[in-house]
Amino acid sequence: MLEKLKTSLINSPMIKRGEYNYFIHPISDGVPSIDPHMVEEIAEYILQITDIKKVDTILTIEAMGIPVANALSMKTGIPLTIVRKRPYFLEGEVELSQRTGYSKGALYINGLKKGDRVIIVDDVISTGGTLMALVKALKTMGVEILDVISVIGRGNGYLQLKELGVEPKILVTIDVSEKGVEIKNVFGNE
């Protein structure tokens, strides 16, 4: 299960971003290059663990949620909506603040309205800062979140989402240290 993803994670190079141990991986960085077979493996797995029939749009966050979310959209014919890091100043645009372990900035939601049913798909959840801000904003907008799926999870940040009534599905949970990446869990194997 998810063999390509697990093997490549174990081989991830590490860098420091300030104090933060940052792993570099094709799915979360596009570096060195994304194996389409790995994306296919991930998309197939996600389709087994979510009820895609009820979904109006697949929602992801610029930039590195896009490859997997786009694969899901292509496989299902369900539209893709991208939360962007730049404003468009369209009517109804919603701005939120994103903070990760190594960066902060603004995100902008366009193209969603009250009652829309979405799944959120992102590449990594770490501190949970990004998904917390997004889920709060969507709830305020009246958007229905059917599932929150992250390909990779590290740390305990995901626990905060439970306070918002969201139980994220994390495909592969890892531990990250200066030495590298260790696989802790695969979704469905708990």
Ligand SMILES: O=P(O)(O)OC[C@H]1O[C@H](OP(=O)(O)OP(=O)(O)O)[C@H](O)[C@@H]1O
């Ligand atoms: O749980 P958190 O600590 O919030 O970290 C997770 C976020 O970090 C990455 O985004 P980043 O802002 O680095 O952008 P990128 O996708 O453009 O690399 C990733 O795509 C998540 O959205």
Ligand SMILES: Nc1nc2[nH]cnc2c(=O)[nH]1
């Ligand atoms: N590639 C990558 N993306 C992240 N997003 C949040 N943490 C990380 C990380 O350590 N590596």
